[in-house]
Amino acid sequence: xxxxxxxxxxxxxxxxxxxxxxxxxxxxxxxxxxxxxxxxxxxxxxxxxxxxxxxxxxxxxxxxxxxxxxxxxxxxxxxxxxxxxxxxxxxxxxxxxxxxxxxxxxxxxxxxxxxxxxxxxxxxxxxxxxxxxxxxxxxxxxxxxxxxxxxxxxxxxxxxxxxxxxxxxxxxxxxxxxxxxxxxxxxxxxxxxxxxxxxxxxxxxxxxxxxxxxxxxxxxxxxxxxxxxxxxxxxxxxxxxxxxxxxxxxxxxxxxxxxxxxxxxxxxxxxxxxxxxxxxxxxxxxxxxxxxxxxxxxxxxxxxxxxxxxxxxxxxxxxxxxxxxxxxxxxxxxxxxxxxxxxxxxxxxxxxxxxxxxxxxxxxxxxxxxxxxxxxxxxxxxxxxxxxxxxxxxxxxxxxxxxxxxxxxxxxxxxxxxxxxxxxxxxxxxxxxxxxxxxxxxxxxxxx
Amino acid sequence: xxxxxxxxxxxxxxxxxxxxxxxxxxxxxxxxxxxxxxxxxxxxxxxxxxxxxxxxxxxxxxxxxxxxxxxxxxxxxxxxxxxxxxxxxxxxxxxxxxxxxxxxxxxxxxxxxxxxxxxxxxxxxxxxxxxxxxxxxxxxxxxxxxxxxxxxxxxxxxxxxxxxxxxxxxxxxxxxxxxxxxxxxxxxxxxxxxxxxxxxxxxxxxxxxxxxxxxxxxxxxxxxxxxxxxxxxxxxxxxxxxxxxxxxxxxxxxxxxxxxxxxxxxxxxxxxxxxxxxxxxxxxxxxxxxxxxxxxxxxxxxxxxxxxxxxxxxxxxxxxxxxxxxxxxxxxxxxxxxxxxxxxxxxxxxxxxxxxxxxxxxxxxxxxxxxxxxxxxxxxxxxxxxxxxxxxxxxxxxxxxxxxxxxxxxxxxxxxxxxxxxxxx
Numbered sequence: 001x002x003x004x005x006x007x008x009x010x011x012x013x014x015x016x017x018x019x020x021x022x023x024x025x026x027x028x029x030x031x032x033x034x035x036x037x038x039x040x041x042x043x044x045x046x047x048x049x050x051x052x053x054x055x056x057x058x059x060x061x062x063x064x065x066x067x068x069x070x071x072x073x074x075x076x077x078x079x080x081x082x083x084x085x086x087x088x089x090x091x092x093x094x095x096x097x098x099x100x101x102x103x104x105x106x107x108x109x110x111x112x113x114x115x116x117x118x119x120x121x122x123x124x125x126x127x128x129x130x131x132x133x134x135x136x137x138x139x140x141x142x143x144x145x146x147x148x149x150x151x152x153x154x155x156x157x158x159x160x161x162x163x164x165x166x167x168x169x170x171x172x173x174x175x176x177x178x179x180x181x182x183x184x185x186x187x188x189x190x191x192x193x194x195x196x197x198x199x200x201x202x203x204x205x206x207x208x209x210x211x212x213x214x215x216x217x218x219x220x221x222x223x224x225x226x227x228x229x230x231x232x233x234x235x236x237x238x239x240x241x242x243x244x245x246x247x248x249x250x251x252x253x254x255x256x257x258x259x260x261x262x263x264x265x266x267x268x269x270x271x272x273x274x275x276x277x278x279x280x281x282x283x284x285x286x287x288x289x290x291x292x293x294x295x296x297x298x299x300x301x302x303x304x305x306x307x308x309x310x311x312x313x314x315x316x317x318x319x320x321x322x323x324x325x326x327x328x329x330x331x332x333x334x335x336x337x338x339x340x341x342x343x344x345x346x347x348x349x350x351x352x353x354x355x356x357x358x359x360x361x362x363x364x365x366x367x368x369x370x371x372x373x374x375x376x377x378x379x380x381x382x383x384x385x386x387x388x389x390x391x392x393x394x395x396x397x398x399x400x401x402x403x404x405x406x407x408x409x410x411x412x413x414x415x416x417x418x419x420x421x422x423x424x425x426x427x428x429x430x431x432x433x434x435x436x437x438x439x440x441x442x443x444x445x446x447x448x
Numbered sequence: 449x450x451x452x453x454x455x456x457x458x459x460x461x462x463x464x465x466x467x468x469x470x471x472x473x474x475x476x477x478x479x480x481x482x483x484x485x486x487x488x489x490x491x492x493x494x495x496x497x498x499x500x501x502x503x504x505x506x507x508x509x510x511x512x513x514x515x516x517x518x519x520x521x522x523x524x525x526x527x528x529x530x531x532x533x534x535x536x537x538x539x540x541x542x543x544x545x546x547x548x549x550x551x552x553x554x555x556x557x558x559x560x561x562x563x564x565x566x567x568x569x570x571x572x573x574x575x576x577x578x579x580x581x582x583x584x585x586x587x588x589x590x591x592x593x594x595x596x597x598x599x600x601x602x603x604x605x606x607x608x609x610x611x612x613x614x615x616x617x618x619x620x621x622x623x624x625x626x627x628x629x630x631x632x633x634x635x636x637x638x639x640x641x642x643x644x645x646x647x648x649x650x651x652x653x654x655x656x657x658x659x660x661x662x663x664x665x666x667x668x669x670x671x672x673x674x675x676x677x678x679x680x681x682x683x684x685x686x687x688x689x690x691x692x693x694x695x696x697x698x699x700x701x702x703x704x705x706x707x708x709x710x711x712x713x714x715x716x717x718x719x720x721x722x723x724x725x726x727x728x729x730x731x732x733x734x735x736x737x738x739x740x741x742x743x744x745x746x747x748x749x750x751x752x753x754x755x756x757x758x759x760x761x762x763x764x765x766x767x768x769x770x771x772x773x774x775x776x777x778x779x780x781x782x783x784x785x786x787x788x789x790x791x792x793x794x795x796x797x798x799x800x801x802x803x804x805x806x807x808x809x810x811x812x813x814x815x816x817x818x819x820x821x822x823x824x825x826x827x828x829x830x831x832x833x834x835x836x837x838x839x840x841x842x843x844x845x846x847x848x849x850x851x852x853x854x855x856x857x858x859x860x861x862x863x864x865x866x867x868x869x870x871x872x873x
Contacts, residue, residue: 068854069725069850069851069853069854069857070850070854072725072726072730073725073729073730073734073846073850075730076726076729076730076731076734076735076738077734077735077738077739079726079730079731080730080731080735084564084565084731085565085567087565087566087567087568087569088567088569088570089569095739096565099567151570151590151594151597151598154598
């Protein structure tokens with residue numbers, strides 16, 4: 001497949017490195033390219049059946065059928081470490097022990113159900129779900145709240161969840177009113193003085209492809225000070241000199257580190273990337289690994305999980321179904337300006353794996369952080385509170401809700417209407433849509 | 449080794465029947481019943497599933513009875529008999545596993561029965577030397593030692609160890625933390641930890657762990673007895689449920705009456721493909737081999753893994769061929785995917801038939817090495833680093849299953865059975 005990578009994109013950037021994990025404050029001032037948001041408004045969408053290049057396939061997310069049975073077998077270890085639960089140490093199955101002592105889940109699978117999106121608990125974090133809480137402020141509990149623990153030790157806290165209050169009302173020109181309910185969180189056990197930032201486990205669609213987007217592409221997309229005056233900024237965190245791209249706040253620059261971080265924070269599995277157990281001064285059995293200088297998961301294990309996730313299928317879009325509505329929805333989507341951030345066309349860089357190399361993909365995301373407004377902000381004073389990474393929209397139709405970072409939106413329409421900040425202008429456009437146009441827009445999103 | 453000969457007898461007879469039945473012709477049909485022309489592939493599916501789950505139930509009840517004897521009169525002999533009953537109980541159950549993958553109803557249910565890996569430290573004591581290192585801290589982990597469990601900030605009243613308690617712990621604190629029940633929990637209670645690493649030997653729990661009064665070893669014997677009894681009772685109950693679901697009036701029976709034959713074929717391909725490649729060749733063999741992990745194997749406490757793998761493989765062949773030999777020796781079966789395949793795509797059928805025979809033979813080679821070679825080499829010894837003979841045995845079995853999967857996918861394509869699901873891990 002020919003690369004659409006433009007060499008000129010390299011040259012236009014002049015980034016100031018603001019330091020380790022700092023919001024990029026001054027970056028390039030790229031004028032909006034004619035392809036910004038990709039396909040022009042009137043281009044019929046016929047191609048994006050191949051949402052994820054060669055990895056595109058109908059059916060559930062799974063290891064790509066492009067691989068032969070023998071090649072698929074090579075991914076057993078990664079699949080195993082992803083799907084199977086971890087147990088407490090010491091266990092007879094030494095390669096699967098090291099759980100906790102504090103953790104959110106026993107396995108990757110328990111949040112990323114069938115490799116898809118996590119669920120939201122109905123009442124409390126005591127239920128298993130795909131929702132966890134990051135913590136601002138780096139207090140005693142670190143950067144994440146662990147709501148599970150091994151017996152003999154207390155979990156850090158439990159959070160009760162309520163959705164009673166209407167936080168926002170959106171009204172369409174034709175009079176339709178939609179009330180939007182925001183979740184309220186209260187600490188029901190344990191203590192937490194830090195502000196809570198809820199995060200829902202995202203579907204693991206095309207993460208290998210996103211990992212293979214060149215750093216320079218992200219730098220080229222960024223426009224932190226909105227120099228081009230289109231009302232859209234686009235920032236990224238700098239992670240050891242690289243633009244972040246994974247996580248709801250784009251906190252990790254590469255897939256392997258993201259996997260290691262999730263193992264560490266979510267399951268309590270140490271690795272060479274995050275060698276200390278959580279909490280650092282733990283005296284529980286699971287922490288003997290520190291003394292033994294042995295990490296819970298080996299480098300080979302980390303590579304295996306990242307490799308497995310990299311080669312999962314990307315759901316095939318169903319854009320040919322009810323084509324007229326979908327086509328209309330696509331036009332409305334671009335007309336409202338959604339594709340300014342939900343960027344349609346990206347191209348991966350050259351990669352040793354042909355399936356990931358120079359693929360034209362349609363994640364509908366620029367992977368950058370954008371100000372999403374006060375209603376979606378998750379803290380009063382943190383500079384990142386209003387910033388969220390553009391959620392990729394591929395697989396939206398086949399993976400179901402709930403949507404947004406904390407799963408507050410039960411429907412796609414609610415998800416759209418929650419957008420604020422840089423997206424407010426686009427939402428105002430959407431609010432002018434009549435019922436037929438609304439239906440067409442949702443039809444389009446559900447076909448992705 | 450308790451009762452291997454008896455099991456091997458079953459094994460041999462099955463392998464023989466498989467070999468002769470490999471040609472699903474009308475001449476073979478006289479061996480199976482019923483074989484009326486009206487019987488559909490749907491009926492065969494129901495018949496096989498009903499039989500294999502009923503067999504699993506029958507064998508689990510025998511295990512329950514042996515456990516009763518062990519608890520009534522703990523001795524070397526009664527423990528050995530309970531262990532033998534456990535091994536026998538695995539024979540039909542492992543053959544049933546192929547039904548799991550195309551049926552979410554079974555897949556959701558089976559975690560309670562066959563969950564693995566097992567968090568043994570949550571159930572009972574683990575290695576003594578470990579406690580010396582950790583002081584009292586480690587002792588707080590296990591359910592048997594603790595009438596009050598503190599998990600995730602919640603206190604659970606565990607004074608009475610009942611099937612209900614075990615079942616509730618299964619669902620507790622995490623969707624997949626199947627820590628407390630099923631075959632492997634019972635296996636752990638009957639054998640204890642296998643502390644031999646990749647050297648010879650299985651778990652060596654003494655029968656006195658179940659003794660009443662001053663003969664009790666490792667403490668908390670009454671609670672350990674309660675646990676074993678409760679876990680066994682729960683196993684029987686769960687199998688009663690699943691068995692009933694395949695009988696007339698059950699939901700799975702109804703489901704398969706109503707599915708189109710094409711959907712049944714899709715399910716068969718999905719099932720065999722999933723178990724063959726991702727689960728058995730991948731998860732249960734390649735991963736264990738790659739990790740060289742001591743006891744990273746399926747039936748790790750009892751060193752019964754070779755039989756588990758063999759009967760998994762046999763179960764796949766049963767489903768494809770539409771036949772099953774029950775634990776009492778009766779044969780059931782009828783119209784099969786194999787029959788349809790043979791008529792529609794004889795070459796692709798022949799490739800798969802040979803591949804399945806080879807898979808059965810190569811997993812049987814694991815059984816031969818583990819039970820009848822001198823000295824026997826168990827699966828956990830085979831995976832030891834530097835054991836080239838053991839590695840070769842496993843690699844052969846893995847390769848046979850890979851070829852079986854490739855042959856299955858080729859066949860499915862040729863006879864237009866949607867097999868995309870079979871590619872899932």
